[in-house]
Amino acid sequence: MAQYTIDDLIYLMSRLRDPETGCPWDLKQTYATIVPHTLEEAYEVADAIEREDWEHLNDELGDLLFQVIFYTQLGSEDQRFDFSTVVNNLIEKLVRRHPHVFPDGTLHSNCADNPISEEEIKRNWEAIKQQERDAKEAKGISRVLDDVPRALPALSRAAKLQKRAAQVGFDWNETEAVLDKMEEELAELREAIKSGDKAAVADEMGDMLFAQVNLARHLGVNPEHAVRGTNQKFERRFSFVEDQVLASDRDWDAFSLDELDAFWDQAKAKGL
Incomplete structure (x- = not known):
């Protein structure tokens, strides 16, 4: 039996959107209403990869x-x-951004004879993207941060904003300076908490998180990936704590925080 192709998928989509015979739900959708589904599908792809759930990755990629x-x-x-x-x-765009693979700028051009290092590839990539931004500038888009997508998750967008600013020299030279900035932001957060000003607390909390993303960037750590990993770790350890509570036949409120913390420490000792 012949497998379906991308052309079949395009045809299926046109049938779903047929004004007379299509699906009522699909016909109601707009660019804006689909966005939440797109974000959800992208995260489900990332989740399947992180869990190495290769069977479901196939399905999730199809959904995306x-x-x-x-x-x-x-x-x-x-x-x-x-x-x-x-x-x-x-x-x-990809042919233009990979001159080391497509040296004469065409899809079927032969590979360059001389190998190129990963660092050179990164430098070339950024240079080409800068050329693209310069071309946009000629059309009226001129600011450094203009094309950093606003729809990104907050931590990812913070990292991209910082990286873009760093390209024009606005960046700390050493990791230690970022740690100092974090301590400064922590002190300001403590003051805001003491003041009881909720707006100030939220503002300083944002500054603290932004500084932490900056540290992650300097350390070569993807902040979104790091937090997702911590979320998974928290779930594993909390599930262990919950198992102990359920096995005791006692209610949650019968346990002190110290007792629950002891279960948590057991989970850590088990490598969860």
Whole structure:
């Protein structure tokens, strides 16, 4: 039996959006209403990879691909773009950004003879992206942070904002300076807490988190990945604590915090 292709998926999407015979739910959707589903699918892909759940990764990638197909169907209906346009623009951009693989700027050009280091690749990548930003500047987009996506998760966007600012020299030279900044922000947070000013607390808490992201960036740690890992660790350890409570036939409020902490320490000792 022949397998379905990307063309079949595009056709399926057009059927779902058919004004007369399509799916009522799909017909109601807009670019904006699909966005939450897109974010959810992207996170489910990331979760499957982190759990090394390769069987479900296949399904999750399909769900994420469907989001792209949905947007391109809407674009086609609005006569803005279609799937072919998206693919063409993507390939043009990737060929342009990989001159070490496509030296004459065409998809089927031969690879360069001289190998290139990863550091050179990163420098070239940033230089090419800067050229693209300069081209946008000529069209009226001129600010350093303009094209950092606003829809990113807050920690990821903080890291990208900091990285972009660093490219023009606005950055700490040493990790120790970032640690000093964190201590400064912590002191300001303590003062805000003492004042009882909730707005000030929220503001200083944001500054503290932003400084922590900056430290993660200087240490080469992805903050989103680090926090997701900590979330998973917390779930494992808390599940152990919960197991002990359930095995005791006592209610949660029958345990003191010290007793629950003791269970937590047992979970840590077990490597959970």
